[in-house]
Amino acid sequence: xxxxxxxxxxxxxxxxxxxxxxxxxxxxxxxxxxxxxxxxxxxxxxxxxxxxxxxxxxxxxxxxxxxxxxxxxxxxxxxxxxxxxxxxxxxxxxxxxxxxxxxxxxxxxxxxxxxxxxxxxxxxxxxxxxxxxxxxxxxxxxxxxxxxxxxxxxxxxxxxxxxxxxxxxxxxxxxxxxxxxxxxxxxxxxxxxxxxxxxxxxxxxxxxxxxxxxxxxxxxxxxxxxxxxxxxxxxxxxxxxxxxxxxxxxxxxxxxxxxxxxxxxxxxxxxxxxxxxxxxxxxxxxxxxxxxxxxxxxxxxxxxxxxxxxxxxxxxxxxxxxxxxxxxxxxxxxxxxxxxxxxxxxxxxxxxxxxxxxxxxxxxxxxxxxxxxxxxxxxxxxxxx
Amino acid sequence: xxxxxxxxxxxxxxxxxxxxxxxxxxxxxxxxxxxxxxxxxxxxxxxxxxxxxxxxxxxxxxxxxxxxxxxxxxxxxxxxxxxxxxxxxxxxxxxxxxxxxxxxxxxxxxxxxxxxxxxxxxxxxxxxxxxxxxxxxxxxxxxxxxxxxxxxxxxxxxxxxxxxxxxxxxxxxxxxxxxxxxxxxxxxxxxxxxxxxxxxxxxxxxxxxxxxxxxxxxxxxxxxxxxxxxxxxxxxxxxxxxxxxxxxxxxxxxxxxxxxxxxxxxxxxxxxxxxxxxxxxxxxxx
Numbered sequence: 001x002x003x004x005x006x007x008x009x010x011x012x013x014x015x016x017x018x019x020x021x022x023x024x025x026x027x028x029x030x031x032x033x034x035x036x037x038x039x040x041x042x043x044x045x046x047x048x049x050x051x052x053x054x055x056x057x058x059x060x061x062x063x064x065x066x067x068x069x070x071x072x073x074x075x076x077x078x079x080x081x082x083x084x085x086x087x088x089x090x091x092x093x094x095x096x097x098x099x100x101x102x103x104x105x106x107x108x109x110x111x112x113x114x115x116x117x118x119x120x121x122x123x124x125x126x127x128x129x130x131x132x133x134x135x136x137x138x139x140x141x142x143x144x145x146x147x148x149x150x151x152x153x154x155x156x157x158x159x160x161x162x163x164x165x166x167x168x169x170x171x172x173x174x175x176x177x178x179x180x181x182x183x184x185x186x187x188x189x190x191x192x193x194x195x196x197x198x199x200x201x202x203x204x205x206x207x208x209x210x211x212x213x214x215x216x217x218x219x220x221x222x223x224x225x226x227x228x229x230x231x232x233x234x235x236x237x238x239x240x241x242x243x244x245x246x247x248x249x250x251x252x253x254x255x256x257x258x259x260x261x262x263x264x265x266x267x268x269x270x271x272x273x274x275x276x277x278x279x280x281x282x283x284x285x286x287x288x289x290x291x292x293x294x295x296x297x298x299x300x301x302x303x304x305x306x307x308x309x310x311x312x313x314x315x316x317x318x319x320x321x322x323x324x325x326x327x328x329x330x331x332x333x334x335x336x337x338x339x340x341x342x343x344x345x346x347x348x349x350x351x352x353x354x355x356x357x358x359x360x361x362x363x364x365x366x367x368x369x370x371x372x373x374x375x376x377x378x379x380x381x382x383x384x385x
Numbered sequence: 386x387x388x389x390x391x392x393x394x395x396x397x398x399x400x401x402x403x404x405x406x407x408x409x410x411x412x413x414x415x416x417x418x419x420x421x422x423x424x425x426x427x428x429x430x431x432x433x434x435x436x437x438x439x440x441x442x443x444x445x446x447x448x449x450x451x452x453x454x455x456x457x458x459x460x461x462x463x464x465x466x467x468x469x470x471x472x473x474x475x476x477x478x479x480x481x482x483x484x485x486x487x488x489x490x491x492x493x494x495x496x497x498x499x500x501x502x503x504x505x506x507x508x509x510x511x512x513x514x515x516x517x518x519x520x521x522x523x524x525x526x527x528x529x530x531x532x533x534x535x536x537x538x539x540x541x542x543x544x545x546x547x548x549x550x551x552x553x554x555x556x557x558x559x560x561x562x563x564x565x566x567x568x569x570x571x572x573x574x575x576x577x578x579x580x581x582x583x584x585x586x587x588x589x590x591x592x593x594x595x596x597x598x599x600x601x602x603x604x605x606x607x608x609x610x611x612x613x614x615x616x617x618x619x620x621x622x623x624x625x626x627x628x629x630x631x632x633x634x635x636x637x638x639x640x641x642x643x644x645x646x647x648x649x650x651x652x653x654x655x656x657x658x659x660x661x662x663x664x665x666x667x668x669x670x671x
């Protein structure tokens with residue numbers, strides 16, 4: 001049996017930069033629609049327009065999960081909205097078999113005056129559950145949300161955590177065939193989050209999933225393949241591991257995109273680190289700085305995050321560095337992290353640079369590089385000889 | 386999950402649904418059916434939320450027509466305005482007129498208010514867009530029922546009792562609803578893109594009210610009487626008023642014709658509304 005649930009062929013979408021134009025085009029589109037012309041016109045851009053998505057193709061079967069990554073404005077959310085049927089493609093074709101569910105906009109349509117129970121009925125109906133289904137699942141929804149006897153209290157007196165828990169609980173009670181996820185995977189506190197992940201895990205097995213995220217470790221965890229988008233164009237579809245590399249290289253185009261200079265003394269700075277290192281070997285990062293006035297770097301702290309789990313696994317702190325930089329450009333000053341004793345795998349590196357006393361944060365580089373740690377030849381293999 | 390029935394297939398392309406009318410009408414009926422549950426839920430939500438936060442509750446449905454009536458009765462009693470002779474006592478005449486007009490106006494405003502209020506939901510969730518309009522109609526119906534009930538009490542106070550013609554009153558209310566919804570829904574797509582419509586509509590409606598025999602009766606001659614007769618709302622208001630007060634409706638044919646045209650218009654604007662929603666959602670939040 002052919003179980004392809006989602007087929008996207010050559011889908012394009014244009015957006016308009018200026019509001020006035022956009023409204024005029026909207027009226028024009030409406031007129032064209034009424035007289036029965038195609039939505040996308042002749043397939044050309046009109047003045048002030050750009051391609052929010054251009055020629056996107058993919059297919060998805062039940063049980064598969066496609067991740068979508070790309071920088072802000074790459075067209076990820078636009079693609080989700082097209083798949084959800086909220087907006088029309090300007091060209092191309094989307095074919096969906098079965099019911100579409102989306103874990104987007106949790107708690108949409110909640111009315112603060114009404115009780116949690118009343119809002120479950122409304123929200124579930126909006127999401128497409130029939131009255132019978134709602135009645136059948138009501139207890140389950142209330143239990144899952146852990147709202148307790150607050151269920152008959154107006155939603156406006158809920159904590160924000162309770163509101164999203166209830167929203168998640170309703171939205172995830174659907175049994176869709178195609179599931180759209182936009183960043184939201186889990187809400188609430190740590191305990192509730194793990195419940196969310198379990199439920200999502202179940203959904204992942206039953207659905208074809210399209211998943212938008214900025215979180216690389218979630219991508220690792222969930223996605224089978226990853227489509228990288230850049231300015232509406234599809235760069236390619238890769239394994240999560242390769243996709244992250246492509247994504248990093250996209251981001252590297254703007255070197256200082258992830259660098260923040262918190263103190264006025266630094267005009268620009270870049271930090272680099274080798275792409276890979278053998279476990280147990282020494283490694284150094286290099287920093288280049290364009291200062292505004294003479295600065296002294298006193299402390300540098302590196303954090304390594306495991307890309308698979310998203311957890312912080314190591315911190316390398318160098319103090320009493322005394323690196324003085326006068327007003328000239330300082331190129332590639334090495335800062336040793338020391339030997340690295342970690343399991344093989346991919347790690348995301350962040351770094352904070354402080355002044356001499358360690359009080360003022362001069363610069364911060366959030367996830368500026370991915371470091372691959374290679375395991376040495378397993379010792380058993382050598383010794384067992 | 387996927388054992389018994391073959392899964393429904395949804396296809397999105399850039400083609401206009403108008404190009405394949407057969408499928409479009411099938412989809413319209415399907416969505417109409419699908420929005421049945423939801424529109425009821427939305428109406429219950431809005432009505433109960435609206436009245437739970439007020440002290441006077443349902444009485445608010447009456448405030449505007451009552452205030453209007455008071456103004457006109459005052460103007461006429463004090464002799465500032467000479468309205469002309471009415472078959473009914475003037476307060477009764479005005480009260481009925483303003484109540485019916487309020488029903489019509491609520492119906493006109495409902496679609497645009499409904500869609501604006503659900504902007505967030507519309508932009509993020511795909512549900513039958515008809516449900517917002519139908520939910521609006523339910524709410525207007527609910528408010529109309531209150532109005533008619535109060536009207537009956539007021540009529541009794543003034544000694545006017547309806548006869549068996551009263552059974553037709555729901556038909557009159559329905560005709561006001563149909564005409565109002567058709568006009569409101571017609572304005573909705575453009576009104577959502579350009580806020581001009583929302584700003585201009587109240588002014589326009591006020592003019593329209595004075596071109597309809599709401600606060601003064603039809604005259605036999607004069608330029609105004611010509612305009613009043615051309616106004617398709619005239620037969621709706623006049624006929625319903627006659628049914629309410631036991632009079633004989635003079636414009637029954639005209640009434641039926643207007644209803645027929647209004648239904649036709651409603652079908653047309655329904656199609657336009659369906660076509661417009663994806664475009665509007667795109668422009669609302671891009």
